Amino acid sequence: MSPKTPEARPPFLVVGLPDAGALPAQLATQLRCDRSDLALHRFPDGECLVRLDADVQGRCVVFAGSLDHPDGKTLPLLFAADAARELGAARVGLVAPYLAYMRQDHRFHAGEAVTSRSYARLLSGALEFLVTVDPHLHRWHSLGDIYPIPTRAVAAAPAIAQWLRREVAAPLLVGPDEESGQWVAEVARLCGAPWTVMAKQRHGDRDVAVKMTGGTSWPGRTPVLLDDIGSSGQTLVAALQVLREAGFSQPVCIVVHALFGREAQQAMLDAGAARVVSCDTVAHPTNAIAVAPLLAPALLEIARV
Numbered sequence: 001m002s003p004k005t006p007e008a009r010p011p012f013l014v015v016g017l018p019d020a021g022a023l024p025a026q027l028a029t030q031l032r033c034d035r036s037d038l039a040l041h042r043f044p045d046g047e048c049l050v051r052l053d054a055d056v057q058g059r060c061v062v063f064a065g066s067l068d069h070p071d072g073k074t075l076p077l078l079f080a081a082d083a084a085r086e087l088g089a090a091r092v093g094l095v096a097p098y099l100a101y102m103r104q105d106h107r108f109h110a111g112e113a114v115t116s117r118s119y120a121r122l123l124s125g126a127l128e129f130l131v132t133v134d135p136h137l138h139r140w141h142s143l144g145d146i147y148p149i150p151t152r153a154v155a156a157a158p159a160i161a162q163w164l165r166r167e168v169a170a171p172l173l174v175g176p177d178e179e180s181g182q183w184v185a186e187v188a189r190l191c192g193a194p195w196t197v198m199a200k201q202r203h204g205d206r207d208v209a210v211k212m213t214g215g216t217s218w219p220g221r222t223p224v225l226l227d228d229i230g231s232s233g234q235t236l237v238a239a240l241q242v243l244r245e246a247g248f249s250q251p252v253c254i255v256v257h258a259l260f261g262r263e264a265q266q267a268m269l270d271a272g273a274a275r276v277v278s279c280d281t282v283a284h285p286t287n288a289i290a291v292a293p294l295l296a297p298a299l300l301e302i303a304r305v
C-alpha cells in the first residue's frame with residue numbers, strides 16, 4: 001500500500017477521557033482540531049455506559065487521558081474505542097501520559113499474572129497507536145516488547161532538566177534504585193550535573209530499603225531525588241532518610257508520575273524533602289513540570305505513519 005498523501009490523512013478529533021484534566025484541550029489546541037469529552041454514565045450496579053458526542057466518521061480519533069486508577073478507566077476506554085470504530089472512525093488511538101500496570105512485569109510468585117503484558121494485549125486489541133510518557137521499563141526494555149501496535153514513549157527528561165536549570169543552582173541527581181539510572185543519567189547529562197543511584201530492595205507494597213552505593217561527598221551540591229513513579233512514597237521516604245544520614249540537606253524530590261496521596265507527600269516532607277514536585281502526567285497538587293506540550297509532536301509522528 002502506498003503512503004497516504006497529506007490530503008488523504010483523516011482529520012484528528014481529540015476525545016477527553018473522564019478526569020483527563022487540561023490535556024485534551026491542550027492537545028486539541030496544538031493539533032488545531034476539534035475536541036469532545038467522552039460522556040460516562042454509571043448505573044446503580046456499577047456498570048458503565050459511554051457516549052461519543054462528536055461525529056467520528058472518517059476521523060482519526062485520539063482518546064486523551066492518564067491511566068492512573070486504571071481499573072475504573074480502562075473499560076470505558078475500550079468501550080469507547082469500540083464505539084468509535086463502529087461509528088466509522090478512520091483510526092483510533094490513545095495519548096495516555098501515564099500508562100498503567102507497567103510495574104507488573106514479571107511472575108514474581110507462581111500463578112501470578114504478568115499484568116503489563118495482559119494489559120498491553122487488551123489495549124492493543126482496541127487501539128491502533130499509543131503515546132505515553134516515560135513508561136516504567138524495568139524488565140521490559142521497550143513498549144514494543146509487549147505492545148504490538150505502534151507506540152511512542154516521550155521522555156520527560158528535557159522538561160525536568162529545564163525546570164532544574166531554572167530552580168536548583170547546583171544539583172546532584174540521585175536515583176533511589178538502579179532502574180532510575182535511565183532517567184537520572186539523562187537529566188544529569190542535560191543539566192551538566194553529576195549523578196548517582198542508590199540500591200533498593202522491595203520487601204512489600206509499602207516496605208522498601210535503600211542504601212547509598214556511590215560516594216557521599218558532593219560539596220556545594222543540592223541533592224535532587226528523581227524517580228519515575230511515586231506511589232506509596234516509601235521509596236522516596238527511605239531515600240530521603242539515607243540522604244539525611246549521609247549529611248545532605250534540603251533535598252528536592254521529583255517524580256514523573258505522581259500517584260501518591262496527601263499522606264505520602266507529607267511523609268516525604270517529614271523525612272526532610274525541601275520540595276516535592278512532579279510532571280503533569282497525572283493531575284496532582286505537586287505538578288510543576290509541564291510535559292503535555294511534548295505529546296502533540298509525538299502524536300503527529302505516530303498517527304500519520
Ligand SMILES: O=P(O)(O)OC[C@H]1O[C@H](OP(=O)(O)OP(=O)(O)O)[C@H](O)[C@@H]1O
Nearest residue numbers: 103138179202229230231232233234235
Ligand atoms: O512510591 P512507592 O510505592 O515506593 O513506589 C514507587 C517505586 O516503584 C517503582 O519501582 P518498583 O519498586 O516497583 O521497582 P521495579 O523497578 O522493580 O519495578 C518506581 O520505579 C518507584 O521506584
